[in-house]
Amino acid sequence: MATSLTCPRCGTSNKLGTMFCTNCGSPLSAGAPPSSGAPPMYPAPGAYGGAMPGLPSAWDAERRKQIDRTKTGLLLLLIGGLISWIPIVGILGGLLSLIGAILVILGRKAFGSTHARNVVIAIVLFFVGIIIIVIAAVLFAAAVITANAQTPAALAAVFASAFNTLLIGAIIGAAVGGIASVLFTYALQKQSGKMLLWAGYVANLAISIAIFAIIAPLVSNAVSQATSGGTYNPAPISALQAQASGLGYLSVIPALLFAAATYLAWSRVSHGEIPPPTTPPGMPMSTMPPPSGPSPPR
Numbered sequence: 228m229a230t231s232l233t234c235p236r237c238g239t240s241n242k243l244g245t246m247f248c249t250n251c252g253s254p255l256s257a258g259a260p261p262s263s264g265a266p267p268m269y270p271a272p273g274a275y276g277g278a279m280p281g282l283p284s285a286w287d288a289e290r291r292k293q294i295d296r297t298k299t300g301l302l303l304l305l306i307g308g309l310i311s312w313i314p315i316v317g318i319l320g321g322l323l324s325l326i327g328a329i330l331v332i333l334g335r336k337a338f339g340s341t342h343a344r345n346v347v348i349a350i351v352l353f354f355v356g357i358i359i360i361v362i363a364a365v366l367f368a369a370a371v372i373t374a375n376a377q378t379p380a381a382l383a384a385v386f387a388s389a390f391n392t393l394l395i396g397a398i399i400g401a402a403v404g405g406i407a408s409v410l411f412t413y414a415l416q417k418q419s420g421k422m423l424l425w426a427g428y429v430a431n432l433a434i435s436i437a438i439f440a441i442i443a444p445l446v447s448n449a450v451s452q453a454t455s456g457g458t459y460n461p462a463p464i465s466a467l468q469a470q471a472s473g474l475g476y477l478s479v480i481p482a483l484l485f486a487a488a489t490y491l492a493w494s495r496v497s498h499g500e501i502p503p504p505t506t507p508p509g510m511p512m513s514t515m516p517p518p519s520g521p522s523p524p525r
Contacts, residue, residue, distance in 0.1 A: 300330025363396020
């Protein structure tokens with residue numbers, strides 16, 4: 228009959244009846260000792276499962292996948308941002324940015340809770356900005372459709388008022404959506420990248436306000452000229468659209484600032500500067516396997 232219990236973890240012999248190992252504190256079986264006194268070669272797997280020797284654990288594999296998604300997503304956001312301001316080609320830029328944003332969303336958890344929270348907030352703000360712009364567009368359309376002006380001057384006044392509402396809604400929507408653009412990669416940035424993000428936000432907002440200040444006073448006059456004489460003359464409206472399109476090229480400034488910040492974030496991820504979490508979510512530090520190496524002298 229065995230006179231001692233061997234710890235299955237460290238191999239220390241303990242007296243019969245001992246509930247915990249006197250060396251490492253591991254629980255001991257109350258009955259007979261285990262069939263083999265040798266300690267296990269590998270610790271028991273945690274919540275995410277243990278890894279076979281030489282292979283990454285399930286958490287490591289998932290974390291690397293999320294990092295790769297984020298890296299690819301940031302690259303697509305960079306390319307999309309650089310071409311988004313170009314007419315027609317900007318459609319492709321918007322598509323690339325959308326795909327990149329989805330990849331960053333899917334890989335957000337690998338970079339910590341702050342980044343994951345910022346991404347979720349950015350998504351909410353983005354849709355809030357879209358809703359604001361849609362509401363402004365609906366109000367504009369309703370005002371134009373229901374207009375019952377008898378003279379060109381009255382029609383111009385109604386159209387100008389509705390158009391001003393649309394522009395103000397667009398500015399507010401851009402302001403809200405701009406914060407989403409800042410938060411989306413904010414936690415991945417160093418101080419220089421954060422400054423670029425805020426500079427892009429301020430530039431975008433300032434350009435939107437400047438366009439409103441320039442275009443708004445011209446709307447009433449253009450509509451009045453287009454409807455004078457009892458017939459519709461599209462030339463004044465076309466000239467106003469051309470002027471607005473020309474001012475729209477100023478959007479290249481915030482686009483380049485946001486692209487520069489995105490590049491910095493992508494560079495940090497690509498070079499491994501941003502340390503991924505070392506502990507799988509839900510696993511306390513005490514359950515992590517002990518580091519390999521010689522045991523300290525006792």
